[in-house]
Amino acid sequence: MSITRRTLLGTALAATAGVGTGAFQQAVAAPAASPPGDVVGKISVGYQGWFACKGDGAPIDGWWHWSQDMSRPPSLSNTTIKSWPDMREYSRGFATDYPNLTNGAAATLFTSWDQQTVDTHFRWMRENAIDTAALQRFNPFGSEGPTRDAMAQKVRQAAEANGRKFYIMYDVTSWTSMQSQIKEDWTSKMQAHTSSSSYARQNGKPVVCIWGFGFNDSGRPFEPAPCLDVVNWFKAQGCYVIGGVPTHWRTGTEDSRAGFSDVYHAFNMISPWMVGRISSAAQSDQFFSSVNTPDQADCDAHGIDYQPCVMPGDLQERHRAHGDFMWRQFYNMVRVGAQGIYISMYDEFNEGNQIAKTAETGAAVPAGSGLWALDEDGTRCSADYYLRLTGDGGRMLKKEIGLTATRPTPPVL
Secondary structure (H helix, E strand, C coil): CCCCCCCCCHHHHHHHCCCCCCCCCCCCCCCCCCCCCCCCCCEEEEECCCCCCCCCCCCCCCCCCCCCCCCCCCECCECCCCCCECCCCCCCCEECCCCCECCCCCCEECCCCCHHHHHHHHHHHHHCCCCEEEEEECCCCCCCHHHHHHHHHHHHHHHHHHCCEEEEEEECCCCCCHHHHHHHHHHHCHHHHHHCCCECEECCEEEEEEECCCECCCCCCCCHHHHHHHHHHHHHCCCEEEEEECCCCCCCCCCECCCCHHHHCCCCEEEECCCCCCCCHHHHHHHHHHHHHHHHHHHHHHCCEECCEECCCCCCCCCCHHHHHHHHHHHHHHHHCCCCEEECCCCCCCCCCCCCCECCCHHHCECCCCCCCCCCCCCCCCCCHHHHHHHHHHHHHCCCCCCCCCCCCCCCC
């Protein structure tokens, strides 16, 4: 499985949205297909929970998602990450082969396997009014399975302890026996978590997301018929089913294969992928006009809830503009009338678009690594800045603050 399995055709896709922005008027929000629940009217964050360290006790027994060769500690030449976490609130850090931080401290990394790590992440969600976490679940029938199974329980425990909601988000990337195995996994393992008071429900139904149907790439080669079968099977189990779909799902072009319209319209909620598609506030405006507005109209016409993606931006590529990029997306998605918002991602240090606490300055990253910290454009930002920004975006979605194009969140309190 590639770490950047979702960053597909990014440059080309972004270029196709380069229409003139013109003078926008605020969109009139259409009535929601569903009333407020745990995803409608809420902020959901993608949660990987996929980091492990050698010696942490996880069944996978390696530097999972920290190293290219996970049998060896991560280093300048053996790494998968584009951002460095702020390690100050983790109870345990594991020594790496990176040079010391520029400030002289040892370069240690956390493991998702520690319950304290997951508890800390969900506490940050609670402290910043982030409602719901979508736990990513890739093919669990291989060597990752036992670790992923246990992570689901850890997430459940942390969500219950912090009054947050969670749901299972299946990613079908490279899952060749998906059609039968996803049903088996739900029935034999994941369905049991719906008994939790913290398992997300929408319209009284447990929420499940399936990410990856219809993408025009070799990692997801499934034909429409088996995909539609899976969607309808989950709905028959009484689930509210979200589709993590290509950016151009509605037109069946570019990152979307043709012939998937019936699959897309079978979902209860549509959540198009956006990582790699835009990198500036101006491009967010372009997508608002050419993609998001007609997407919302299509969902309204079919009685489907719309959950567009908002992202902080790739820190290493210096997309963030000290929060202005992310806020413009919040503004555009609220004014388009979206029923919910999905944040990509919470702990995605691999692609550099995480909102979890991140190194504030160059003093807090490994010396010589070339990794940018949150102050990369000269504006000082606190480690929790993007958590706070997400909380304010949620308040705007919920109409607790008015619609505003001006970011209300200060980079440092």
